[in-house]
Amino acid sequence: MSDLLTPDAGEPLVSAGSPTNLDFEITPPRVATLGPITIRRALPVRHRRMVGPWCFLDRYGPLSFAKEKPMDVAPHPHVGLQTVSWLLDGEVIHNDSLGCEGLIRPGELNLMTAGHGIAHTEETPTENTGHLSGVQLWVALPDAQRNGAPAFHQYSSLPKFDLPGGHATLIMGEWAGNTSPATAYSPMMGAEVCVHPGQQLTAPLRADWEHALVVLEGEVSTSHQTLVLDALHYLKPGHTELNLKSERGAKVMLLGGAPFGETILMWWNFVARTAEEIQAARDNWQQHRFAEVPTYKGPRTEAPELVFRPVAR
Ligand code: MN
Numbered sequence: 001m002s003d004l005l006t007p008d009a010g011e012p013l014v015s016a017g018s019p020t021n022l023d024f025e026i027t028p029p030r031v032a033t034l035g036p037i038t039i040r041r042a043l044p045v046r047h048r049r050m051v052g053p054w055c056f057l058d059r060y061g062p063l064s065f066a067k068e069k070p071m072d073v074a075p076h077p078h079v080g081l082q083t084v085s086w087l088l089d090g091e092v093i094h095n096d097s098l099g100c101e102g103l104i105r106p107g108e109l110n111l112m113t114a115g116h117g118i119a120h121t122e123e124t125p126t127e128n129t130g131h132l133s134g135v136q137l138w139v140a141l142p143d144a145q146r147n148g149a150p151a152f153h154q155y156s157s158l159p160k161f162d163l164p165g166g167h168a169t170l171i172m173g174e175w176a177g178n179t180s181p182a183t184a185y186s187p188m189m190g191a192e193v194c195v196h197p198g199q200q201l202t203a204p205l206r207a208d209w210e211h212a213l214v215v216l217e218g219e220v221s222t223s224h225q226t227l228v229l230d231a232l233h234y235l236k237p238g239h240t241e242l243n244l245k246s247e248r249g250a251k252v253m254l255l256g257g258a259p260f261g262e263t264i265l266m267w268w269n270f271v272a273r274t275a276e277e278i279q280a281a282r283d284n285w286q287q288h289r290f291a292e293v294p295t296y297k298g299p300r301t302e303a304p305e306l307v308f309r310p311v312a313r
Contacts, residue, residue, distance in 0.1 A: 024233035040230040051212040052257015053186040061133030071124040075293040075300035078114035080271035082139040085110040090132035096120035097291035100152035118150035165201035188257035197249035211256040218250030
């Protein structure tokens with residue numbers, strides 16, 4: 001998955017109001033296809049490039065399949081970011097240029113820290129349930145870490161806890177008195193949150209952080225807004241509590257963090273700071289200066305043409 005969709009995201013449907021009210025700025029996702037998978041890209045959108053250090057969120061599935069291999073992302077590079085792979089259903093297997101392999105199922109996290117550079121694949125494994133539903137996220141690395149050594153880690157045991165009206169799994173960072181074991185390099189949080197049917201969920205927010213919510217399944221509303229499946233619901237700093245209600249139950253992804261203090265440049269699979277860095281990363285991939293992913297049977301992903309439109313984000 002890469003940041004190369006046509007920039008067709010609409011204007012926000014609803015603009016954020018007073019910070020004292022829980023008013024989400026709601027922006028519909030961009031839609032694209034990746035083979036047989038339809039992707040809804042909630043981040044970045046035109047008016048929101050980041051939420052804390054989070055810079056990318058693709059939602060895919062749910063889908064069912066028989067003999068096909070719906071997830072088949074050939075070797076491709078990353079620099080300057082962490083990839084956060086999270087499933088709601090099915091399974092995905094990761095392989096990378098370090099020789100790491102990681103098969104995840106729902107509730108397990110694959111976290112790849114690209115640092116100065118790594119290549120990887122993501123595939124539906126041969127033995128599978130015939131279902132696939134998930135989220136692919138990226139976290140921008142701060143300047144002090146973005147040129148560091150690449151790494152891959154899998155976390156199969158993450159903090160799970162009850163909240164009034166629901167429960168949550170903390171994927172990244174710190175939230176509600178819990179800390180994820182996954183290595184984070186910025187003040188941040190990312191969690192899968194379930195709102196129980198017929199209940200109102202109450203959860204704490206840090207007033208000095210910005211947050212965003214993406215509805216993954218079900219229906220959910222606040223006291224005065226009906227939230228939209230797959231859309232980015234952005235909440236600026238100044239809120240101390242999240243209140244959500246659901247008649248039939250819902251599953252949402254909640255992201256948050258201190259506003260990222262650096263201006264990033266994002267192109268294809270790279271997060272950098274300057275056009276020259278993007279050009280160098282592309283050249284390194286095209287000239288095979290990244291290590292290979294030895295497990296993949298098939299051609300790798302070639303970089304698209306670099307037609308550069310520098311955009312400060
Ligand atoms: Mn990738």
